[in-house]
Amino acid sequence: MGKDKGEIGVIKRVICSQNRVIVEGKNLVKKHIKPGQGHEGGIFTVEAPLHASNVQVLDPVTGSPCKVGIKYLEDGTKVSVLRGQGASDNVVPRPEILKIRTTPRPTVAGPKDMPVERVLERTYDAKTGKGMPEL
Numbered sequence: 001m002g003k004d005k006g007e008i009g010v011i012k013r014v015i016c017s018q019n020r021v022i023v024e025g026k027n028l029v030k031k032h033i034k035p036g037q038g039h040e041g042g043i044f045t046v047e048a049p050l051h052a053s054n055v056q057v058l059d060p061v062t063g064s065p066c067k068v069g070i071k072y073l074e075d076g077t078k079v080s081v082l083r084g085q086g087a088s089d090n091v092v093p094r095p096e097i098l099k100i101r102t103t104p105r106p107t108v109a110g111p112k113d114m115p116v117e118r119v120l121e122r123t124y125d126a127k128t129g130k131g132m133p134e135l
Contacts, residue, residue, distance in 0.1 A: 002027070008058060012047070020049035061088040068092060 009023040029048045035041030056065035059082050066087035068080050080092040109115075124131035 002054075011055070015049055018049065019052050021052055021055055022047050022049050023055065026050070057082065057092075059087050059090070061090060062086050 004023075004026040007026060009026045011021050012024045013022040015021070024047070027048045027050050028045050031044050031046050033039075033041050033044060057068055058064070059066045064084075064086035066082045066084035069083040070078060071081045071091075072078055080094075082088060082090050082092060
């Protein structure tokens with residue numbers, strides 16, 4: 001539908017809040033910028049964001065566009081898999097940037113954390129009906 005339909009590009013940036021991506025060298029628009037302090041004005045060509053639904057992943061084996069699905073392996077790990085017509089059903093490797101946690105998980109119980117004994121306590125027993133509120 002658009003002028004860049006069917007072309008291949010590399011995703012430069014992801015805008016998660018708007019569910020959009022910026023593809024390198026695609027969806028170019030002219031931007032008119034007024035001159036101001038520290039920069040000069042003019043007409044610049046910039047890459048505009050595309051909605052994520054208008055972009056597909058390219059299968060590295062077959063070279064055809066495909067969708068990404070989720071699959072659980074035998075050991076219980078969750079992985080992304082290439083799906084669709086002409087897809088090779090290969091596992092998509094997790095990007096290195098997502099493997100690094102920015103904030104580590106807390107190892108010490110905080111003031112709002114529930115004690116372990118309370119978590120393990122059974123609050124409702126289906127056989128005896130213990131813990132069922134009176135209706």
